[in-house]
Amino acid sequence: MGKGAARFGGKSGFLPKPREIFKQPYKHVVYQKEPDTGYADGILHPRGTTRELIRPPVVTPEERLLRTARPPKKVPGESELQKMAAEQRANIKQAELRRKYLAESYKTEVSRLERLEAQERRRAEEQAKVEQAAREYKASHAEVYTMPTVESYLDGPFIRPRTEEEKEELRLKREANRRARELEQKQAQAVKLLELYNAAANFAVTDEKLKEMVDSAFSDRKLQAVKDMLSVDLSGLGSQPSPGEFDKTVADVILGTVNKGPSLDAVEDTLSGFNELILETAQTKMEEKKMELKLKAEEKQRQLQQLQEEILREREQKTEESEQKNE
Incomplete structure (x- = not known):
């Protein structure tokens, strides 16, 4: 870790923030204007601007998929693929896999965003219920005009009872x-x-x-x-074994x-049965090793026999050549 890590709280650096897949809205949403916002009636707005909020254009996952990974105009058949080169077939297959995985990633991202929206709606509904209950709550006269007494403490439980969870x-x-x-x-x-x-x-x-x-x-x-x-002094032994x-x-x-x-x-x-399994595995490996050594020995014996036959043929050939010269 270098000296400059002190600026980052003792860390060598930070991971980059993940990019959003859908930078633009992926579905149409009905927007409601918040009250007391924007330009009031009768007030001119600056030139080049508008009184209405301009929302970014909606780009659905299907449109984005067509923009980034448009399918080919003509899909080659099996016979045409066989005539193509291996590299060209690999490129076509790789492009198809990319389109498939990109479509799956878009679908997964849409489901994730929908889950987040559902959680946000549930959280907002629960918060609205809590706020509504707080608004409807009315304190009694005893809570407003009196202080808690010993009797009030003794009437209720001293500790909060546990919930079912x-x-x-x-x-x-x-x-x-x-x-x-x-x-x-x-x-x-x-x-x-x-x-x-x-x-x-x-x-x-x-x-x-x-x-x-x-x-x-x-x-x-x-x-x-x-x-x-018995002759050893036990006072210095202590609790040693x-x-x-x-x-x-x-x-x-x-x-x-x-x-x-x-x-x-x-x-x-x-x-x-673990030891038995180890023994069986060791015996199997031993048998395989014996068979391998046996095959190697047979191969060496065959090569040696072949070498001896070649030597004998060379000797016979030399003998015939010498006899022909003598004649």
Whole structure:
């Protein structure tokens, strides 16, 4: 951004204002002269002017289309198009597309302007109704001659009651918040269930497994680790995780697992068939690659065979030529 951008409020520039498609009126409108405007009766107006307001001429979209994109006087037939050059046929087709798109743009602009006019009429009608209600409103004697009292405040509601639209909007917001909380709770429960399922591989469900876990828990290496842990000063540790927990967390984050088992995303991909689709795609690509390599090998073998045949023919030809010279 250059130094001159400060003149534009810190912006590098502004986009140009869009041009109006219909600079002149596109339909006939009955105009009504506003009261108390123009020249009064008996007052001469300047020479070269008129007492009546001159409205711009009306140009309909059809007339504008004829002016800007007039259709050709003669439309070539199919046989004539076939005889023309490719460039000339392309130009004719491009001109037809331009006329078609221009007509569609005019139609779209007319519908947009009609919607704006309808909105303006509705807005004017509503404003007229509000002004009429304000003119017809008559304040009561209590509102004119008295001040509000505590009793008047206590008689009416302290807050404005919600409209039906506000009630519906509030209901939808509460419903969305409730569904979002339920989704978060279900996701947390699914992760915990998956952690429990993955950790079940280390549970002692048989006597052999229990004996193995007891032997490993009371081995010399475990006892030494327990002694080292008891000899550590716990005052300086704070709430830092142990090295084992930290390593396990880092491994889960890198590998995308939970307790060395599949994560929730992996389970969802398997249940939805995404992993199977990836496997099928990989197998298809592998088969295509094998087929391509096989075709290349066959092509190379064919070229090699053809080269050997050419070499043999050249040798035979040279041998025949040498024999003919000797004779």
